[in-house]
Amino acid sequence: xxxxxxxxxxxxxxxxxxxxxxxxxxxxxxxxxxxxxxxxxxxxxxxxxxxxxxxxxxxxxxxxxxxxxxxxxxxxxxxxxxxxxxxxxxxxxxxxxxxxxxxxxxxxxxxxxxxxxxxxxxxxxxxxxxxxxxxxxxxxxxxxxxxxxxxxxxxxxxxxxxxxxxxxxxxxxxxxxxxxxxxxxxxxxxxxxxxxxxxxxxxxxxxxxxxxxxxxxxxxxxxxxxxxxxxxxxxxxxxxxxxxxxxxxxxxxxxxxxxxxxxxxxxxxxxxxxxxxxxxxxxxxxxxxxxxxxxxxxxxxxxxxxxxxxxxxxxxxxxxxxxxxxxxxxxxxxxxxxxxxxxxxxxxxxxxxxxxxxxxxxxxxxxxxxxxxxxxxxxxxxxxxxxxxxxxxxxxxxxxxxxxxxxxxxxxxxxxxxxxxxxxxxxxxxxxxxxxxxxxxxxxxxxxxxxxxxxxxxxxxxxxxxxxxxxxxxxxxxxxxxxxxxxxxxxxxxxxxxxxxxx
Numbered sequence: 304x305x306x307x308x309x310x311x312x313x314x315x316x317x318x319x320x321x322x323x324x325x326x327x328x329x330x331x332x333x334x335x336x337x338x339x340x341x342x343x344x345x346x347x348x349x350x351x352x353x354x355x356x357x358x359x360x361x362x363x364x365x366x367x368x369x370x371x372x373x374x375x376x377x378x379x380x381x382x383x384x385x386x387x388x389x390x391x392x393x394x395x396x397x398x399x400x401x402x403x404x405x406x407x408x409x410x411x412x413x414x415x416x417x418x419x420x421x422x423x424x425x426x427x428x429x430x431x432x433x434x435x436x437x438x439x440x441x442x443x444x445x446x447x448x449x450x451x452x453x454x455x456x457x458x459x460x461x462x463x464x465x466x467x468x469x470x471x472x473x474x475x476x477x478x479x480x481x482x483x484x485x486x487x488x489x490x491x492x493x494x495x496x497x498x499x500x501x502x503x504x505x506x507x508x509x510x511x512x513x514x515x516x517x518x519x520x521x522x523x524x525x526x527x528x529x530x531x532x533x534x535x536x537x538x539x540x541x542x543x544x545x546x547x548x549x550x551x552x553x554x555x556x557x558x559x560x561x562x563x564x565x566x567x568x569x570x571x572x573x574x575x576x577x578x579x580x581x582x583x584x585x586x587x588x589x590x591x592x593x594x595x596x597x598x599x600x601x602x603x604x605x606x607x608x609x610x611x612x613x614x615x616x617x618x619x620x621x622x623x624x625x626x627x628x629x630x631x632x633x634x635x636x637x638x639x640x641x642x643x644x645x646x647x648x649x650x651x652x653x654x655x656x657x658x659x660x661x662x663x664x665x666x667x668x669x670x671x672x673x674x675x676x677x678x679x680x681x682x683x684x685x686x687x688x689x690x691x692x693x694x695x696x697x698x699x700x701x702x703x704x705x706x707x708x709x710x711x712x713x714x715x716x717x718x719x720x721x722x723x724x725x726x727x728x729x730x731x732x733x734x735x736x737x738x739x740x741x742x743x744x745x746x747x748x749x750x751x752x753x754x755x756x757x758x759x760x761x762x763x764x765x766x767x768x769x770x771x772x773x774x775x776x777x778x779x780x781x782x783x784x785x786x787x788x789x790x791x792x793x794x795x796x797x798x799x800x801x802x803x804x805x806x
Contacts, residue, residue, distance in 0.1 A: 306395070306402065309406070310387075310388055310405070310409065311388075313387050313388075313391060313406070313409040313413060314385070314387040314409075316387075316413055317383045317413060318380060318384070320413060320419060320661045321380060321419065325422075325666075326376045326379075326422050326666075327373050327374060328373060329373065329664070329666050330372075330373070330670045330671065330673065330697075330701075330789070331372075331373065331669075332423070332666060332669035332764075333667075333669060333765045334425065335424040335425070336671065336696040336697040336700050337355065338353075338356050338375075339364075339375060339700045340352065340696055340700050340709075341353050342364050342365055342375065343699070343700065344709055349362075350515065350519060351518075351519045351718055351719065354521050354524070354717055354719075355718075357426055357464070357466050357468060358515055359466040360426040360429060360467075363378055364424075372672065372700075376422065376423070378424075378429075379421065382429040382432045383418055383428045383431075383432075386418070386428065386432040387413045389435045390409045390412040390435050391405045391408060392405075392439055393435060393439040394406070394407065394409065394624075396439060397442060397576075397579065397628075399575070399579060399632055400628060400632050400635065400642075403631060404624075404628040407624040407625075407627055407628050407646075407649065408624045408628075410624070411558075411624035411653065412617060414657040414660075414661070415556075415558060415617055415620045416555070416558055416657055417431075417557070417609065417612075417613050417617060418617060419660040419663060420556070420660055420665040421613055422665060425610065426466065426467055426468070427611070428613070429466050429467055430467040430468065430469045430470075430613060430614035431614050431617040433463040433467045433469075433614070434591070434615065434617060434618050436459060436463075437460055437470075437473045437474060437477050438477075438587060438588075438621060440455060440456040440477070441481065441583055441584050441587055444583070445580070445581045445583055445584060450496060453497065453499075453500040454500060456477060456504075457474075457500040457503040457504040458507070460474030460478075460504045461474065461503065461508050464508045464516075465511060465515075467614070469604075469611075469615075470508070471508055472595055472604075472614075473615075473618075474504050475501075475504075476590035476591040476593075477583070478500060478501035479590055480583040480585075481493075481500075483583070483586060484586075521715075521717065521718045522713060523714055524717070524718075525603075527716050528604075528611075530549075531599065531606055532600070532602050532605065532606070533545055533599045533600045535600065549606075553612060553616070556616060557623070558623070558653065559656050560656075565623060567626070568623035568627060569619050569622040569623050569626060570626070571627070571630060572585075572621070572622030572623055572624070572625035572626035573585045573589070573622060573626075574629065575625050575628065575629030575632075578629070588615070588618040588619060588621075588622055591615050630645065631646055631649070668790035669697075669765055669791055670764070670788075670790045670791045671694050671701055671762065671791070672697070673788040673789030673790075673791075674694075674763075674793040675701040675702050675762065677786065677793055678760050679702070682760070683758070685751075685754030685756065685757040686728065687728055687751045687754075687758070688728060688729045688760045688761075688762065689730045689732070689747050689760065689761045689762070690730070690731050690732065691743075691761070691762065691763040692731075692733065692734055692735050692739065693763075694762045694763055694764040695720060695721055695731060695732075697764055698721070698762060705723060705726070707722060707723055708724060709722075710722050728750065730743050730746045730750065731743075735766075735767060735769070735770045736773075737769055737770070737773035737776075739770075740770060740773035740774055741773070741777065744777045747759050751798065756798055758795060758796060758797055758798060759796040760793065760795055760796075761774075761795075762793060764791050766791075778794070781796050782797040782799065783795070783796045783797075784796075784797070
C-alpha cells in the first residue's frame with residue numbers, strides 16, 4: 304500500500320510541476336484550434352476533420368466535462384500523469400533496487416523537459432505514455448515468458464494507434480527486439496510465438512491505418528515537415544550532418560545542457576539492461592529511433608522535430624534513469640551509504656537541471672479568443688469583418704453565435720476549413736499571401752460601400768512577415784485603430800470622413 308501511495312503522489316506531482324492554471328486559461332493557438340474545432344463538429348465529419356490528430360484522441364476530448372474553453376488540455380495533463388505511473392511500474396518490474404529504480408524512472412518522466420513543455424492540446428503526451436507502456440509490457444514478457452503476455456503486448460501496441468501516431472514504431476521495435484533475442488538464443492518456439500504476436504499487432508494496426516488514417520492523409524501535411532526528413536543524398540555523412548545540426552535544438556530537452564551526460568546515462572541504461580538479461584528491452588528504444596529515421600528517409604515521419612519526437616525522447620530519458628539506477632546498484636554492493644548519497648545526488652541533480660522548465664509557459668501567444676470577444680461586444684449592424692486565413696479555425700471555436708460549414712480541402716495541412724458561405728458581412732481570406740490580403744480588402748470595401756458608415760474589423764492570428772507587410776501597405780493612409788485586446792491586436796478601420804473623389 305505504501306508503494307501505491309508513493310506512485311500516486313509522484314503522478315499527482317504532474318499537476319504541480321505543470322502550470323495548470325495557465326494551461327486552462329491561456330487561449331488556444333492555431334495548431335490547437337483545429338483540434339478543438341473537432342469537438343464542435345458533427346460526429347459524422349470526425350473521420351476527416353481529425354486528420355492531424357488520431358481519431359481516438361479526438362473522441363476523448365468529447366468526454367471532458369464542463370464548459371471552460373481551454374478545458375480540453377486536461378487530457379494532456381492526465382496522460383502526463385499516467386506516463387509517470389507507468390514509468391514507476393516499469394522501474395518495479397526491472398527488480399533492480401526496486402523502489403529506488405521505480406522512483407528514478409518516475410521522477411525522470413515527471414521532470415523530463417520534453418514533457419514539461421508539452422502543454423498543448425495535442426496527442427504527444429499520450430504517445431509518450433503509450434511508448435513507456437510498451438516498454439513495461441516488453442519487460443513483463445522478459446520477466447516471465449507467456450503467450451498471454453505476448454498477446455497483451457500485441458493488442459496494446461495495435462490499438463494504441465487509435466490514440467497515437469507513433470505506436471507502429473514502438474510496437475514494431477518491441478516485437479523485433481523480442482524476435483532477435485529468440486533468434487540469438489535459438490529458441491525457435493519462442494521465435495514463432497513472437498512472429499504470431501507481431502502478425503496480430505500488424506493486423507490490428509493495418510486495419511486502423513487502412514480504414515481510418517490512410518483515407519484522410521493530407522499531402523500538404525507531409526510537405527510541412529520538409530526540414531525534418533533525413534536527406535536522401537549525401538550518404539552517411541549527410542545523415543550525420545543533419546542529425547548534428549537539427550539535433551542540437553532537441554538535445555537540451557533530454558534534461559542536461561551537455562548532451563554527453565544524457566548519452567552516457569542512456570548507454571549506461573542499455574548496458575544495465577543487458578547485464579540484467581533484459582536484452583529485448585535494451586534494444587527496443589534504439590530500434591524505435593532507427594525505425595523513425597528510416598520513416599524519415601522515406602518522408603513518412605519527421606525526425607528530430609521536438610513535438611513529434613516526444614515519444615522517443617521520453618524513452619531515452621527512461622534509459623537514462625535506468626543507467627543511473629545501474630550505477631547506484633554497483634555502488635550499493637560496496638557501500639550502502641555511498642549508494643544512498645548517489646540517489647540523493649541523482650534526484651537533486653535532475654531537479655536542478657530541469658528546474659527552468661518547471662511550471663513554464665511554453666504555449667505560443669496567439670489570441671483569437673480576445674479578438675472575437677471584443678468584436679462580438681462592439682459589432683454594429685452593417686459592419687464588415689475580415690477574417691485572416693489562420694484565424695479561421697480559432698474563430699470557429701471561440702465564436703458561439705454562428706455555425707460554420709466544414710469544407711474538405713487537402714491543400715491545407717489539416718484537410719478542412721470552417722467557412723460561413725451565407726454571411727454577407729464576413730470576408731474570409733483563402734490564403735496568407737499578399738494577393739489574398741488585397742482581395743480580402745477589396746471585397747470588404749465593396750461590402751462596406753453598401754452600408755453608409757460601416758466599419759471594417761480585421762481579426763488576424765499567426766501572421767507571418769509577408770502578410771503583415773501586405774496589411775501595412777493596404778492600411779496606409781486609412782483611419783485604422785489598433786486595439787490591443789490581447790497578445791494579437793484587433794484592427795478597426797473607420798469609414799472615410801468624406802467620399803473619395805471621382806476618378
